[in-house]
Amino acid sequence: MTKTGKVYLVGAGPGHPDLLTIRAAELLKTAEVIVYDRLIQDEVLALAKPSAEKIFMGKPLGRHCSRQDEIHDLLIRKAREGKTVVRLKGGDPFLFGRGGEEAEYLAEHGISFEVVPGVSSCLSAPLSAGIAVTHRDSASSVAIVTGHQASEHDDRIDWQALSKVDTLVVLMGIHNIEHIARKLTVAGLSPDTPAAIIQMAFWASESVLVSTLGAIAEDARHASIAPPATLVIGQAVRLREKLKHHQQHIGEHVSLDSLIHSVPIPDGPSGDALSLDTLSLEEESCVSPALSEKEVLQ
Numbered sequence: 001m002t003k004t005g006k007v008y009l010v011g012a013g014p015g016h017p018d019l020l021t022i023r024a025a026e027l028l029k030t031a032e033v034i035v036y037d038r039l040i041q042d043e044v045l046a047l048a049k050p051s052a053e054k055i056f057m058g059k060p061l062g063r064h065c066s067r068q069d070e071i072h073d074l075l076i077r078k079a080r081e082g083k084t085v086v087r088l089k090g091g092d093p094f095l096f097g098r099g100g101e102e103a104e105y106l107a108e109h110g111i112s113f114e115v116v117p118g119v120s121s122c123l124s125a126p127l128s129a130g131i132a133v134t135h136r137d138s139a140s141s142v143a144i145v146t147g148h149q150a151s152e153h154d155d156r157i158d159w160q161a162l163s164k165v166d167t168l169v170v171l172m173g174i175h176n177i178e179h180i181a182r183k184l185t186v187a188g189l190s191p192d193t194p195a196a197i198i199q200m201a202f203w204a205s206e207s208v209l210v211s212t213l214g215a216i217a218e219d220a221r222h223a224s225i226a227p228p229a230t231l232v233i234g235q236a237v238r239l240r241e242k243l244k245h246h247q248q249h250i251g252e253h254v255s256l257d258s259l260i261h262s263v264p265i266p267d268g269p270s271g272d273a274l275s276l277d278t279l280s281l282e283e284e285s286c287v288s289p290a291l292s293e294k295e296v297l298q
């Protein structure tokens with residue numbers, strides 16, 4: 001009888017191979033089967049041994065229904081064949097990535113598994129844009145929220161409570177950005193609160209939009225921002241102005257600021273001018289431009 005294999009639920013981080021954990025890289029090198037999602041860079045998959053079976057299980061473009069049942073069945077089937085399976089997920093597997101459900105399913109079916117944390121976009125996307133989500137001077141608390149459930153008919157999000165948190169990081173929020181901004185404003189957050197969107201963080205096509213809570217939805221529409229993108233709201237966003245001139249991107253030798261095009265927008269409440277910046281790293285070769293900006297993760 002074949003000995004049952006093991007499943008590793010592995011966080012791939014933002015996609016860049018240098019941002020994998022050592023454990024993730026080691027597992028990728030030895031896995032017999034790799035089941036991966038959208039937003040995993042080719043260089044990461046290239047770590048696999050030549051004989052490894054690589055199975056893409058991301059959602060096809062334009063398809064919004066879940067493939068979760070198929071993924072569950074695949075993981076169980078491959079483990080029962082005695083295989084060492086890496087289930088590779090973007091960012092951290094247990095943050096809005098359905099990794100919890102996959103672990104639950106494996107446990108229910110008696111399959112051994114290990115979970116390997118990854119660098120989540122909730123921290124890496126703001127960081128890439130020069131935004132420290134906490135700062136001794138301006139932000140003592142941070143909340144990570146899904147914008148996916150932020151619709152007119154969904155009351156699961158406590159907007160009042162969120163409006164009291166210093167920094168809000170919203171994942172999967174682009175489609176509902178207008179609603180999110182309105183709910184937070186009604187809950188008491190000033191429309192002048194700085195806000196930023198980081199799209200495709202740590203990819204060749206990364207772009208950053210800086211605005212205010214009151215204007216971010218319209219600015220995002222004008223800038224054609226599409227998922228995957230992370231929305232950050234709070235005074236912490238202002239730090240970017242200071243850092244962007246000097247902070248360099250992974251593998252780069254130029255400051256981010258040299259690649260920025262700025263369009264000034266009205267002053268913030270403290271008189272500091274915010275700007276609508278878009279950052280294009282398309283010239284850079286450090287990461288593969290494998291995906292178009294229009295591809296939808298949500």
Ligand SMILES: C[S@@+](CC[C@H](N)C(=O)[O-])C[C@H]1O[C@@H](n2cnc3c(N)ncnc32)[C@H](O)[C@@H]1O
Nearest residue numbers: 091092095097120121171172200201228229230
């Ligand atoms: C389904 S959630 C998965 C999050 C993932 N588990 C993590 O820890 O980063 C997908 C959301 O993460 C954010 N995201 C993922 N990759 C991103 C990137 N490269 N740049 C900006 N945001 C990203 C976006 O908000 C996207 O809609």
